[in-house]
Amino acid sequence: MTVVRRIRPDEGATLRDVRLAALADAPSAFGSTYARESVQTAEDWAERARAGSAGSERATFFAVGNDGIVGLVGGYRPEPSSSRVELVSMWTHPAARRRGVGRLLVDAVLDWARTCGARAVELWVTRGNVGAEDLYRAMGFVDAGDRQPLPSDPSKEEVRMRVDL
Numbered sequence: 001m002t003v004v005r006r007i008r009p010d011e012g013a014t015l016r017d018v019r020l021a022a023l024a025d026a027p028s029a030f031g032s033t034y035a036r037e038s039v040q041t042a043e044d045w046a047e048r049a050r051a052g053s054a055g056s057e058r059a060t061f062f063a064v065g066n067d068g069i070v071g072l073v074g075g076y077r078p079e080p081s082s083s084r085v086e087l088v089s090m091w092t093h094p095a096a097r098r099r100g101v102g103r104l105l106v107d108a109v110l111d112w113a114r115t116c117g118a119r120a121v122e123l124w125v126t127r128g129n130v131g132a133e134d135l136y137r138a139m140g141f142v143d144a145g146d147r148q149p150l151p152s153d154p155s156k157e158e159v160r161m162r163v164d165l
């Protein structure tokens, strides 16, 4: 069975391992890069874990299966107390895909956003990432119309998706 739970404040090293695995596995899915994040210090990761572990500005969630962590997602408010939440860092371990982990992770961010009083959740998805686009559509997201170059590879394009809560 897989459960999704919020990160704990002392899980910086675990967050590093999972996030770097995601960046190595699916570089074209993310705006950031393995090269940029692999040089972050233990204190940087500790601070990221602490920031995502509590409160209504930022949240990090792990999907945990029988053999350990199988997924990651984050949410944050781009401006303090914004009514909008940005969903980021979505990743399911390749061995755990197509078993509903992605749905659980998106649900965790939607629930957190609702609890915090947000009115919408938005995200960027790389054009052509059909699995992710299908997942988000299945969870109620629609094309919000905006486009931008993928920051980690400007030859690719990102599509903005949004769901109203």
Ligand SMILES: CC(C)(COP(=O)(O)OP(=O)(O)OC[C@H]1O[C@@H](n2cnc3c(N)ncnc32)[C@H](O)[C@@H]1OP(=O)(O)O)[C@@H](O)C(=O)NCCC(=O)NCCS
Residues within 6 Å of the ligand: 026, 029, 030, 089, 090, 091, 092, 093, 096, 097, 098, 099, 100, 101, 102, 103, 104, 124, 125, 126, 129, 130, 131, 132, 134, 135, 136, 138
């Ligand atoms: C996209 C991703 C997070 C999906 O995770 P997952 O745990 O496999 O997703 P789920 O099992 O919850 O899938 C839910 C639904 O999404 C859709 N979906 C997921 N992966 C799909 C794929 N590869 N192709 C088509 N549809 C897909 C399906 O509708 C699926 O329902 P179904 O299995 O009943 O048909 C995962 O493939 C991944 O980590 N990819 C690499 C990183 C990435 O692209 N992140 C997104 C950044 S925006």
